[in-house]
Amino acid sequence: MGRGRRILTILAVLVVAWLVVDKVVSLVAPDPVVGHWRSLQGRESYRAAYDAVLATLPAPSTVHDIAVEHGSVRVYEWRATDPASAGRLPVVLLPGIRSGAPMWGENLERWIGDRTVYAMDAIGDSGMSIQSVPFTSFDDQATWVEQVLAALGRDRVHVVGHSFGAAIATSHALAHPGRVASLTLLEPVLVLHGLPVSTYLWSTLLLLPAPQSWKDRALAEIGGVTVEEVRERTPMSEMIDQGARHYAAVTLVPRTLTDDEWRSLRMPVRIDIAGERSLAGGAEAAARARALGVDQVTVRPGTTHSLPMQDAALLGPELERYWSGHDR
Template sequence: MTQHIRSRRVLRRAGLVVVAVLAVVGLVAAYQFFFGAPGVGHFRSADGRDSYVAAYERAMSTLPTPSEVHDVPTRFGTVRVYEWTSPRTADSVPVVLVPGRASGVPMWGENLPGFLPEHRVLAFDALGDAGLSVQAAPLTSTDDQALWIDDVLSGLGVETAHVVGHSFGGASAASYAKQFPEKVRSLTLLEPVFTFGYPPARMLFWASVSTLPGLPTSWRDTALAKVGGVDDYDSDDAMAAMISEGSQHFSAALPTPSPLSDDELRALAIPTYVAIAERDSLVGGEKAAARARQLADAEVLVFPDTTHSLPMQAKDRLNSELPEFWRGSEQD
């Protein structure tokens, strides 16, 4: 009994040490995340890139086979784009998918089956983030994010599109819609961070920790689980393994977005679908939903029993509702 109590005390002290260390490294990461000078995203080593690419290819193998793969030059670097099209969808308004942080194209694996039957789909890895896009110049603001997205779509001959973004991709999608409203047929924002408000401090902490190089795998998995809003982070899952490899081996260089002002929200008159998680939202939950309702033409929904991993957790509902939303926006 005495030995058991002593063991528990040792474990408790060890736990406190872990928390203390994470607090320190989290503060360092947060400082670099928000105040570091603009740079160019890159892999920390050739071996690290090889390890990431192997995990990336494994995750991509779970998706429907793309019709085409493009490497599109932009003013900030070359963007890897995957296209799914068929004779039936070739002339449709394309759906453009902007991924969340460290997620790349593979994050859409659960949603593509619902999107492909009616639309040409274009999905890309974000510049400055883990993936197969290659950044060549610093991104100094969210406006720059919108510029390279426009370069990609112009390079592919896309005149108008249904733009969908998750997490940081939601902030980039909103910025693109703000700068190029004439090119956006509809806007879909899934747990869009830094769009209607700032994420909770605890989530910023865990997001910062998850990107630290040299972090023990178990600690990184804990941080990623906290960000994703899941109890356990299954590092054997293809998608989870890819995110873990990217967090470990890629040094991202992304500008921190600023929430849209009230005037900017009211001026965005594009048909918009907003989905916010009920639990552990990085967006701000009901408070963010209230701000989102200032949009001129928006359907704002809080999804029950979901977290920041909403696109995967609510795939059946999204795969049903979004094609219907897109059809409606094309009739406006």
């Protein structure tokens, strides 16, 4: 496993581990609260790490802070520059938990220019979005996405979500199908299949006052990597770590959709699942999606939960062709 591959695997482990932590915490303290920074110093530490990653992305055309029912949402816009882009619908990117808009750095350079692209920081999670009103259910996530798209004046868009963001994208498509020209779900957590039991078992260590060496071992077991690989540091892992330590997130856990709900999605749906250490449900999730008649289901060999970054070179032209086929 190469250095880049190891780093992306660890990022996936950190993301899903904190998703499990949030689920357990929500059971202990179920009263709705808003996501918030635990301290000003912690927010500044995160902001420095966030800006360091953001600086590696192509400069956006515009940065929006859009007021919505639950707070405000940070949106980065890269306008289409290709003279032939007329008629191409914009693409909306929804990130995995703790990842924010910067997670799309490996993908953006392959998509911007051809059509307008929007990348958002999820509300209620670490990033530059701000939550001021509590969520009452996971379905509230659909509300802020819809309000952002309305504010941007976009009647029809292609929506792409990774991990937790894929669950948000699915919830939005269910509630507002007329807005979604196509739905692309990259390693969607929980909406097709539950997380592996072993993930929950190892993740309990992250909630206990256990030595860091034990927690590193738990992360390694979840991700199928070595402890040494867990301890590798990168700007992205530093950003995620700062967010996990300093931001009290209120994510609410996605639910697994019923067969009827999946069949009710009338827009084209594409689902890409990792060939190794999938957190979307692997082969079982792929089989269920195919049985439900999902438009396109692909298990991508050699990838883990960080599939968008690992397969960026292939996904770039593949998704552009997919969107072009549904620009209506």
